[in-house]
Amino acid sequence: ExxxxxxxxxxxxxxxxxxxxxxxxxxxxxxxxRYCMNWVRQAPGKGLEWVASxxxxxxxxxxxxxVKGRFTISRDDAQNSLHLQxxxxxxxxxxxxYCSTAAGIGNYHFDFWGQGTLVTVSS
Amino acid sequence: xxxxxxxxSASGTPGQRVTISCSGSSSNIGSxxxxxxxxxxxxxxxxxxxxxxxxxxxxxxxxxxxxSGTSASLAISGLQSEDEADYHCATWDKSLDGYVFGTGxxxxxx
Numbered sequence: 001e002x003x004x005x006x007x008x009x010x011x012x013x014x015x016x017x018x019x020x021x022x023x024x025x026x027x028x029x030x031x032x033x034r035y036c037m038n039w040v041r042q043a044p045g046k047g048l049e050w051v052a053s054x055x056x057x058x059x060x061x062x063x064x065x066x067v068k069g070r071f072t073i074s075r076d077d078a079q080n081s082l083h084l085q086x087x088x089x090x091x092x093x094x095x096x097x098y099c100s101t102a103a104g105i106g107n108y109h110f111d112f113w114g115q116g117t118l119v120t121v122s123s
Numbered sequence: 124x125x126x127x128x129x130x131x132s133a134s135g136t137p138g139q140r141v142t143i144s145c146s147g148s149s150s151n152i153g154s155x156x157x158x159x160x161x162x163x164x165x166x167x168x169x170x171x172x173x174x175x176x177x178x179x180x181x182x183x184x185x186x187x188x189x190x191s192g193t194s195a196s197l198a199i200s201g202l203q204s205e206d207e208a209d210y211h212c213a214t215w216d217k218s219l220d221g222y223v224f225g226t227g228x229x230x231x232x233x
Binding site: 113 | 160221224225226227
């Protein structure tokens with residue numbers, strides 16, 4: 001079974017940077033590379049918010065308007081991992097960040113989810 | 124700011140039927156299939172229903188989904204205590220070129 005482990009969260013000051021990672025197991029390299037990967041976040045006591053998606057081969061990348069220009073999603077298929085480089089962090093970016101898999105981008109659902117990693121932006 | 128609207132809460136006694144609505148627009152629900160996620164307290168979301176009415180393996184058949192026009196619904200028949208959770212609808216929005224989620228509904232078993 002696919003397992004996703006999110007890491008890299010922590011406390012950061014406004015304007016700072018943080019790099020999140022998601023490690024996938026239970027998947028061969030060839031299978032992982034075919035998945036589209038996503039980041040979804042959830043602020044405390046709030047609903048889910050999609051952040052970014054990256055297709056297989058990094059051919060297509062999409063961002064929510066709220067993070068465009070500040071966040072960068074990337075993948076390392078050789079390491080079965082996904083990353084989210086976050087810069088220019090704001091208080092409203094404070095949330096639990098989850099990585100998830102999907103068969104594609106668009107008319108596709110998120111099959112598997114990581115356990116989440118908490119990002120707190122505060123001085 | 125969620126694009127899809129859900130009631131903040133729903134409740135029922137064990138064995139009852141509970142229905143959760145998800146309202147969107149022509150650019151999201153009206154154009155694309157709807158997914159539902161279940162989030163038990165303190166845990167990550169889990170896929171509950173995809174392509175409007177398809178249950179992944181392992182999801183009990185007391186859960187059912189439907190879509191009509193720009194709205195979708197999730198029904199839980201024979202409500203059980205373990206169904207107490209937050210439920211989120213989601214779909215792709217072709218105008219925003221991104222995924223959109225509902226505001227989330229907390230289901231309480233009385």
